[in-house]
Amino acid sequence: DVKVTQSSRYLVKRTGEKVFLECVQDMDHENMFWYRQDPGLGLRLIYFSYDVKMKEKGDIPEGYSVSREKKERFSLILESASTNQTSMYLCASTARADNVLTFGAGSRLTVL
Amino acid sequence: DAKTTQPPSMDCAEGRAANLPCNHSTISGNEYVYWYRQIHSQGPQYIIHGLKNNETNEMASLIITEDRKSSTLILPHATLRDTAVYYCIVRVIAAELMDTGRRALTFGSGTRLQVQP
Numbered sequence: 001d002v003k004v005t006q007s008s009r010y011l012v013k014r015t016g017e018k019v020f021l022e023c024v025q026d027m028d029h030e031n032m033f034w035y036r037q038d039p040g041l042g043l044r045l046i047y048f049s050y051d052v053k054m055k056e057k058g059d060i061p062e063g064y065s066v067s068r069e070k071k072e073r074f075s076l077i078l079e080s081a082s083t084n085q086t087s088m089y090l091c092a093s094t095a096r097a098d099n100v101l102t103f104g105a106g107s108r109l110t111v112l
Numbered sequence: 113d114a115k116t117t118q119p120p121s122m123d124c125a126e127g128r129a130a131n132l133p134c135n136h137s138t139i140s141g142n143e144y145v146y147w148y149r150q151i152h153s154q155g156p157q158y159i160i161h162g163l164k165n166n167e168t169n170e171m172a173s174l175i176i177t178e179d180r181k182s183s184t185l186i187l188p189h190a191t192l193r194d195t196a197v198y199y200c201i202v203r204v205i206a207a208e209l210m211d212t213g214r215r216a217l218t219f220g221s222g223t224r225l226q227v228q229p
Contacts, residue, residue, distance in 0.1 A: 004155075035219075042219055042220060042221050042222070043156070043219040045218070090155050090156070091155075092155070092156075097205065098205075099144070099146055099161070099201075099203050099205060099217060100146075100158045100161070101148075101156070101158065101217060102158070103155025103156050103157070104155050105154060105155055106153070106154065106155050
């Protein structure tokens with residue numbers, strides 16, 4: 001089974017802290033994505049990557065950056081966390097020619 | 113990508129078939145219909161997809177109208193564990209997207225299915 005593993009299920013951070021959310025997939029997928037999900041707003045794409053060291057902005061990249069140094073790992077970075085970044089963060093991956101995404105279980109981040 | 117319209121919520125009795133509709137009247141000839149669902153506090157899960165023929169797998173059936181302007185996801189015997197938000201997405205296959213900037217799927221607000229005991 002394809003597996004997408006997000007490093008932390010729940011995190012609590014303080015305003016201004018640097019936050020790393022890690023995502024690892026084990027199926028050699030080229031494409032990886034970071035979404036955030038908020039009540040009433042659905043899933044919104046933050047960033048995605050279609051190859052190692054490649055990244056593209058999604059719909060809401062402000063306040064975030066990403067890193068893809070290895071094919072299996074896609075990290076989301078909040079340089080200086082703010083309370084409006086309190087959310088559920090979802091990582092997903094898919095093969096290059098595919099629209100079948102496999103999602104991780106999600107990381108619920110609370111910024112105080 | 114073509115826009116989709118789904119009812120915001122539906123109820124279904126446990127053991128009965130759940131029929132979830134999706135309108136996609138602007139669908140193009142090379143766009144597929146994909147269905148995902150999201151159970152509370154979990155990531156979305158792929159269910160099924162199709163182009164124009166009806167499709168069935170172990171989870172569900174997908175019925176696409178002949179004009180392809182709408183489709184229905186059928187859960188033949190709904191259980192309480194099928195309570196979730198169901199998303200209908202219309203999309204060309206990724207291999208046809210030369211512009212990498214368009215490779216990400218967009219999720220709408222979906223249909224919240226409540227299976228009642």
